[in-house]
Amino acid sequence: xxxxxxxxxxxxxxxxxxxxxxxxxxxxxxxxxxxxxxxxxxxxxxxxxxxxxxxxxxxxxxxxxxxxxxxxxxxxxxxxxxxxxxxxxxxxxxxxxxxxxxxxxxxxxxxxxxxxxxxxxxxxxxxxxxxxxxxxxxxxxxxxxxxxxxxxxxxxxxxxxxxxxxxxxxxxxx
Amino acid sequence: xxxxxxxxxxxxxxxxxxxxxxxxxxxxxxxxxxxxxxxxxxxxxxxxxxxxxxxxxxxxxxxxxxxxxxxxxxxxxxxxxxxxxxxxxxxxxxxxxxxxxxxxxxxxxxxxxxxxxxxxxxxxxxxxxxxxxxxxxxxxxxxxxxxxxxxxxxxxxxxxxxxxxxxxxxxxxxxxxxxxxxxxxxxxxxxxxxxxxxxxxxxxxxxxxxxxxxxxxxxxxxxxxxxxxxxxxxxxxxxxxxxxxxxxxxxxxxxxxxxxxxxxxxxxxxxxxxxxxxxxxxxxxxxxxxxxxxxxxxxxxxxxxxx
Numbered sequence: 154x155x156x157x158x159x160x161x162x163x164x165x166x167x168x169x170x171x172x173x174x175x176x177x178x179x180x181x182x183x184x185x186x187x188x189x190x191x192x193x194x195x196x197x198x199x200x201x202x203x204x205x206x207x208x209x210x211x212x213x214x215x216x217x218x219x220x221x222x223x224x225x226x227x228x229x230x231x232x233x234x235x236x237x238x239x240x241x242x243x244x245x246x247x248x249x250x251x252x253x254x255x256x257x258x259x260x261x262x263x264x265x266x267x268x269x270x271x272x273x274x275x276x277x278x279x280x281x282x283x284x285x286x287x288x289x290x291x292x293x294x295x296x297x298x299x300x301x302x303x304x305x306x307x308x309x310x311x312x313x314x315x316x317x318x319x320x321x322x323x324x325x326x327x
Numbered sequence: 328x329x330x331x332x333x334x335x336x337x338x339x340x341x342x343x344x345x346x347x348x349x350x351x352x353x354x355x356x357x358x359x360x361x362x363x364x365x366x367x368x369x370x371x372x373x374x375x376x377x378x379x380x381x382x383x384x385x386x387x388x389x390x391x392x393x394x395x396x397x398x399x400x401x402x403x404x405x406x407x408x409x410x411x412x413x414x415x416x417x418x419x420x421x422x423x424x425x426x427x428x429x430x431x432x433x434x435x436x437x438x439x440x441x442x443x444x445x446x447x448x449x450x451x452x453x454x455x456x457x458x459x460x461x462x463x464x465x466x467x468x469x470x471x472x473x474x475x476x477x478x479x480x481x482x483x484x485x486x487x488x489x490x491x492x493x494x495x496x497x498x499x500x501x502x503x504x505x506x507x508x509x510x511x512x513x514x515x516x517x518x519x520x521x522x523x524x525x526x527x528x529x530x531x532x533x534x535x536x537x538x539x540x541x542x543x544x545x546x547x548x549x550x551x552x553x554x555x556x557x558x559x560x561x562x563x564x565x566x567x568x569x570x571x572x573x574x575x576x577x578x579x580x581x582x583x584x585x586x587x588x589x590x591x592x593x594x595x596x597x598x599x600x601x602x603x604x605x606x607x608x609x610x611x612x613x614x615x616x617x618x619x620x621x622x623x624x625x626x627x628x629x630x631x632x633x634x
Contacts, residue, residue, distance in 0.1 A: 186388060195390040200446065202464025204389075207514045209458055212521030214532040238372070241538075241597055242365035246373060246455035248538045253454045262381065266454060269378045296531045296551040299544060305535070 216290050217248065218255035219307055220267065222274050223285040236270050255290060255310065263288075264313060271315050286313045339501050342493035345477040346615040347500045348470075352438070352477060354607030355466050356428030359441050362463070362600055363422040370418045371411055373455050374448065382453035394443055396451035420444055428470075431480020438475060442467035459601040465506065466608055473499040504612045508569035511585075515565025524562050527554025539596040564588055572613055582613050 184191040198204040224232040236247050254266045267286045274284060289307035366373065374396060383397045396417060403413045421444045427437035445467060449460040474491035476482035523529030531554050535544045564584055571577040586606050593602035 192390050192392070196392045199386075199390060199393040199450065201468050202446075202461045205461055206517075207510045208517035209514060210529065210533050211514060211517035211524075213523045214529045214536060217536050219537075239368035240365055242362075242600060243369035243373060244538045245457060245598065246366075246369075246452070249457045250378070250454045265377055265381050269376060269381075272376070273372060291537065293532050293535055295528060296548055296554065299535075299548050300551075305537075 215252075216292065218251040218310075219289045219291055220251055220254065220270060221287045221289065222271065223287065224274070224278060224281055225283045225285070226280065227282045234274060236273070254288060263311070267311075267313050268315065271313070275315070282316075284315045286315065288312070339498055340494040341497045341501065343497035343500050344493065344615070345474075345479075345491060345496055347503075347611045348473050348475070348496060349477040349479040350614060351466065351470050351473070351503075351607065351611035352428055352431060352434065352475070352480065354603075354611060355441070355463070355470055356425055356430075356437075358463060358466075358600065358604050358607060359421060359425030359445065360429060361603070362445075363418060363425055365600065367418070371414050374414050374452050375410055378454050379451045383451055386450050386453060393450055394447045396447045399447070417444060417448065421448070431476055431482050434476040434480050434482050435471075438467065438471040442471045457601075459598070459604055462601070462604045462608065466604060469499060469503050469506075500612065503608065504572075507608060507612050508572065511565045511568035515562055515568065519562045519566055524558040525555065527551070527556070527558045530554040530558045530561070534595055539598070541597040542595055561588065575616075578613060579617050582609060582617070585609055 186192075195204075220236055222234045222236075224234060226232070236251075238244050238247055250266065250270075254263050257263050257266075267288065271284050271286050275281060287309065288311040289309055292306045292308055294303040294305060379396065383395050386393055386395060396414065399417065400410050400413050403409075420440065424437045424440040424444065427433055428441055442464070445460075446464055449456045449464060474495050476486075476488055478488075478490070482488060518524045518529075521529060523532065531547070531551065533539060534542060534547055564581070568581065568585065571581045586609060589602040589605045589609075593599045
């Protein structure tokens with residue numbers, strides 16, 4: 154509520170931000186990371202599985218992300234591939250990973266996670282010359298737009314180039 | 328003040344049979360078994376390499392004491408055992424303890440092992456975890472602490488165990504009930520604040536958003552007039568859960584409606600394991616009373632007639 158758009162007035166957003174700060178202080182999140190009280194609390198909530206909130210798909214359903222791999226072969230050929238897994242259950246987990254990649258504010262972490270998936274692609278296609286990983290956000294049509302013929306579209310976010318050494322050579326984004 | 332204390336004690340330690348615990352054990356055993364089997368072919372790729380190390384590094388910023396697969400991998404490396412072998416062993420152990428819970432063999436050991444192993448997997452695979460993992464951790468955490476074994480387990484038959492303290496059984500059931508109320512209340516409350524749940528657009532978005540798009544949008548769009556109703560119903564069911572689940576008059580309809588909602592989520596969004604864990608937690612927490620009430624009504628009727 155403190156971060157996202159809701160039906161509530163702006164005044165409530167300010168209140169939510171203050172409440173969030175107060176609650177964080179109360180449960181030790183404002184203490185230094187090395188503080189034993191904070192570490193003990195963090196350990197307990199992680200062990201009990203209560204470290205996250207319960208606002209699934211709330212207040213609104215967020216946009217998803219797509220990671221498209223552009224595979225470049227030595228003969229100049231180009232192919233496109235999406236991260237693949239063997240089961241639908243694992244597919245749900247890859248979607249979670251893509252959400253983490255799309256939402257993280259840390260460039261270095263995003264790069265590490267994209268590289269992990271790119272390495273898996275490379276293992277499947279060892280004859281590749283380079284791989285470009287393109288991260289896009291998915292724009293979903295409304296039901297009305299869908300009946301008018303509009304389908305889901307993709308908005309470019311970042312691109313990472315990986316060369317033979319598997320090191321990211323260049324990052325583009327806007 | 329004394330009456331408040333007595334009332335609170337009576338509420339928290341209300342005696343209970345172990346039927347709820349049997350439902351929780353069998354349900355979580357089934358969940359852990361299906362969870363392991365569903366990830367069998369992707370287990371190594373999801374949990375090995377850089378992504379695991381990055382997740383564990385971030386976990387260390389929170390706490391150094393939360394169990395993780397990295398501990399086992401590092402220990403095994405000392406005796407030249409590969410990461411893949413450790414992960415395969417973890418998978419086999421998780422499947423084994425899942426089956427152990429299902430039939431009730433070494434119930435306490437199975438519950439602790441299932442909680443520990445699943446926690447390691449969920450934390451080390453932090454980037455590939457989702458809500459289902461949290462609910463499974465919650466369920467296994469309570470199961471591990473509850474007075475096992477229950478009378479439907481194989482342990483009970485083999486060891487001829489004594490009945491457990493009904494107040495202690497009641498306490499852990501009450502904790503699970505209260506936790507579910509908090510979960511649904513806040514889930515419903517935060518949904519109520521989103522405009523999209525009132526006009527149905529969030530229902531549409533959740534059903535067409537990859538990878539939850541199990542139903543063809545061409546078919547879905549023909550039901551678009553039902554989405555606002557579905558959105559409002561979801562908000563009402565979740566937000567109203569703590570208010571309507573306690574009363575014996577509304578409990579049955581609320582419990583059935585919530586379970587039906589999770590069945591629809593399973594079918595329409597392909598979230599079978601998520602739905603199963605939610606149904607298991609709900610039925611374990613609030614289901615047994617309904618069944619007992621029915622039994623009581625049937626069995627006491629002849630006595631009333633005689634009297």
